[in-house]
Amino acid sequence: MTSRIEDAFAKARAENRGVLGVFVSAGDPDRETSGAILDALVEAKVDMIELGMPFSDPMADGPAIQAASLRALKGGMTLAGTLEMARAFRARHPATPLVLMGYYNPIYIYGVEAFLADAVAAGVDGLIVVDLPPEEDDELYLPAREAGLDFIRLVTPTSDAARLPVVLGTASGFVYYVAITGITGTRSAAADSISAAYSRISAATDLPIVTGFGIRTPEQAGEAASLSDGAVIGSAVVDIIADNLGGDGRGTPEIVSKIAAFVGDLAKGVAAAGRRD
Amino acid sequence: MTDINLNSLRNQPDERGRFGMHGGRFVAETLMPLILQVESAFKAAQSDADFASELAYYQTHYVGRPSPLYFAERLTAHFGGAKLYLKRDELNHTGAHKINNVLGQALLAKRMGKTRIIAETGAGQHGVATATACALFDMECEVFMGEEDVRRQKPNVDRMRLLGAKVHPVTSGTGTLKDAMNEALRYWVANAETHFYIIGTVAGPHPYPQMVRDFQSVIGREARQQIMDAEGRLPDTIVACIGGGSNAMGLFHPFLDDESVRIIGVEAAGKGIPSGLHAASLTGGTPGVLHGNRTYLLQDEDGQIIDAHSISAGLDYPGIGPEHSWLHDMKRVEYVSATDEEALDAFQLCSRLEGIIPALEPSHALAFVGTIIGDMDKDQILILNMCGRGDKDLGAVLPMLEERGKL
Numbered sequence: 108m109t110s111r112i113e114d115a116f117a118k119a120r121a122e123n124r125g126v127l128g129v130f131v132s133a134g135d136p137d138r139e140t141s142g143a144i145l146d147a148l149v150e151a152k153v154d155m156i157e158l159g160m161p162f163s164d165p166m167a168d169g170p171a172i173q174a175a176s177l178r179a180l181k182g183g184m185t186l187a188g189t190l191e192m193a194r195a196f197r198a199r200h201p202a203t204p205l206v207l208m209g210y211y212n213p214i215y216i217y218g219v220e221a222f223l224a225d226a227v228a229a230g231v232d233g234l235i236v237v238d239l240p241p242e243e244d245d246e247l248y249l250p251a252r253e254a255g256l257d258f259i260r261l262v263t264p265t266s267d268a269a270r271l272p273v274v275l276g277t278a279s280g281f282v283y284y285v286a287i288t289g290i291t292g293t294r295s296a297a298a299d300s301i302s303a304a305y306s307r308i309s310a311a312t313d314l315p316i317v318t319g320f321g322i323r324t325p326e327q328a329g330e331a332a333s334l335s336d337g338a339v340i341g342s343a344v345v346d347i348i349a350d351n352l353g354g355d356g357r358g359t360p361e362i363v364s365k366i367a368a369f370v371g372d373l374a375k376g377v378a379a380a381g382r383r384d
Numbered sequence: 385m386t387d388i389n390l391n392s393l394r395n396q397p398d399e400r401g402r403f404g405m406h407g408g409r410f411v412a413e414t415l416m417p418l419i420l421q422v423e424s425a426f427k428a429a430q431s432d433a434d435f436a437s438e439l440a441y442y443q444t445h446y447v448g449r450p451s452p453l454y455f456a457e458r459l460t461a462h463f464g465g466a467k468l469y470l471k472r473d474e475l476n477h478t479g480a481h482k483i484n485n486v487l488g489q490a491l492l493a494k495r496m497g498k499t500r501i502i503a504e505t506g507a508g509q510h511g512v513a514t515a516t517a518c519a520l521f522d523m524e525c526e527v528f529m530g531e532e533d534v535r536r537q538k539p540n541v542d543r544m545r546l547l548g549a550k551v552h553p554v555t556s557g558t559g560t561l562k563d564a565m566n567e568a569l570r571y572w573v574a575n576a577e578t579h580f581y582i583i584g585t586v587a588g589p590h591p592y593p594q595m596v597r598d599f600q601s602v603i604g605r606e607a608r609q610q611i612m613d614a615e616g617r618l619p620d621t622i623v624a625c626i627g628g629g630s631n632a633m634g635l636f637h638p639f640l641d642d643e644s645v646r647i648i649g650v651e652a653a654g655k656g657i658p659s660g661l662h663a664a665s666l667t668g669g670t671p672g673v674l675h676g677n678r679t680y681l682l683q684d685e686d687g688q689i690i691d692a693h694s695i696s697a698g699l700d701y702p703g704i705g706p707e708h709s710w711l712h713d714m715k716r717v718e719y720v721s722a723t724d725e726e727a728l729d730a731f732q733l734c735s736r737l738e739g740i741i742p743a744l745e746p747s748h749a750l751a752f753v754g755t756i757i758g759d760m761d762k763d764q765i766l767i768l769n770m771c772g773r774g775d776k777d778l779g780a781v782l783p784m785l786e787e788r789g790k791l
């Protein structure tokens with residue numbers, strides 16, 4: 108049996124394009140709006156969703172996702188709530204891969220064993236935990252693989268020849284290429300650097316490689332997705348939430364409709380750009 | 385193999401940077417290659433006699449080491465118990481222990497060919513020390529400081545600017561040390577290839593807790609020798625305040641294997657532990673992962689970090705160095721706390737009785753000492769790490785003393 112993640116890449120390949128992934132924080136700005144946003148993403152033909160597990164101190168995130176995380180926490184989101192959202196999402200959308208992304212501490216406090224059991228039961232496909240490099244694999248990577256979850260590795264511009272085998276040797280699902288040396292939402296990578304990185308990384312792994320960090324427009328999404336195997340957009344989507352909050356900081360219908368329209372454009376950009384080779 | 389004493393508490397961490405379950409390297413992949421480079425450069429420097437002698441040169445001629453171990457006669461008489469000695473690291477150039485570590489790391493950065501430096505700071509003492517070293521070694525300096533701390537430690541902000549550093553006020557969170565550290569780490573992630581991050585306390589990813597401890601251990605090595613010279617024996621008790629825990633680790637480490645020495649770390653109890661408004665990670669926290677290491681943290685049941693509270697900007701941090709967490713778990717060191725009010729009283733007491741205006745941070749340690757030293761025998765000895773001077777605190781402390789009718 109293939110995984111949902113494998114199926115998503117196969118489908119995009121068959122349609123001669125890269126995959127489109129979108130990141131949002133669970134519960135941003137509140138649980139109902141956040142659930143409606145996830146539905147809108149599927150409707151707008153997103154191939155894969157990265158659902159942020161809010162954390163008070165998101166050390167690798169820029170202002171947009173920091174604010175998203177804090178809005179979600181203020182709205183009462185917890186890790187248990189995030190898992191509950193994942194479960195409800197899976198009940199509505201059986202095919203779209205769902206990857207939980209965040210930092211280790213809330214998982215550590217929830218309890219690794221309980222977290223993995225609940226994530227698997229909720230229908231989560233993979234995990235991205237920013238502050239768990241391979242040096243800390245016994246914390247979560249090994250038990251997560253045991254539980255059947257993909258554990259997505261991050262490769263960065265600082266991943267040199269000595270580092271790549273360490274990171275990729277045990278990668279699963281897909282590889283997330285962090286296109287800039289920096290935090291989320293700050294700057295964008297140049298096309299030639301994505302191409303060069305793709306050659307370097309694909310020489311060391313057979314897994315698909317998606318590019319993320321700093322992608323803001325349908326054109327950039329198309330470019331990144333066609334230079335690698337996919338593109339992930341986070342801050343630009345999260346900014347729409349920030350810009351359309353109600354007076355009380357609550358969600359509004361505009362948030363959902365504007366995200367749907369923007370993500371629809373991203374999907375068109377990715378489809379129009381075609382596939383590498 | 386050289387002989388390693390398996391019973392020693394002084395040969396941590398292991399090769400993964402663990403002190404028992406604490407420590408480690410919980411950082412974004414972007415930083416990993418760099419952290420590994422820092423580790424191998426540090427290892428090479430440790431066994432390089434030239435590095436040691438260059439550091440010793442600056443410690444002697446620039447910082448003014450060794451700092452005196454001073455018998456505080458009037459405080460001793462006031463408390464009426466054991467003899468109180470002050471390890472006078474407040475006399476160091478720049479006014480605190482922070483320079484001991486900064487010079488070590490700056491020389492390491494220089495060896496690695498890095499000329500651009502990042503630092504976080506709470507009280508501003510680490511920022512000032514880093515700005516100072518950067519002036520001395522012709523390096524660029526970017527300091528991250530919470531905006532609340534920029535306000536309450538203004539003289540240090542002015543000093544950093546005069547020394548040529550760029551101070552970035554941090555507005556996220558409560559605008560204190562935790563937020564400054566987040567922002568410094570973010571800046572480092574964005575500038576990993578060009579910048580060296582000089583962390584100011586025994587926290588962060590391996591090898592920082594070990595490296596900072598080793599550079600600060602000069603405090604304890606000197607104190608050990610000085611008390612042997614003065615009294616012909618080891619102290620009965622040693623005490624230091626704890627923010628991240630660098631001055632404390634520096635004093636404690638050389639004494640860890642001396643079973644007769646009682647070791648006490650004093651955290652900031654803010655408005656009191658029951659109020660929830662404090663910075664006492666060991667007294668009031670649980671183990672978690674933040675800023676690159678596992679250690680005791682102030683956090684809620686969902687693993688979200690809770691803001692710390694302390695009158696002292698240098699202690700206002702919701703975590704603590706991982707080695708302290710380990711020493712706490714194994715009960716080698718006792719961790720206690722002192723409140724804002726107790727620290728204010730000790731601040732004033734030390735100024736009046738000894739003519740030494742202490743920083744608010746060691747005032748916490750002195751406040752706790754006041755609760756135990758009177759019950760010790762007169763022939764016993766207690767060493768307190770006077771790790772900083774209070775000039776930086778006058779703006780914050782004077783109005784409070786006036787408000788309380790104490791000045």
Ligand SMILES: Cc1ncc(COP(=O)(O)O)c(C=O)c1O
Pocket residue numbers: 480481506507508509510584585586625626627628629630631632697698699743745746771772773
């Ligand atoms: C004088 C002084 N003491 C103590 C501290 C707390 O740091 P640590 O616990 O690392 O010694 C600071 C920090 O700014 C300080 O300036």
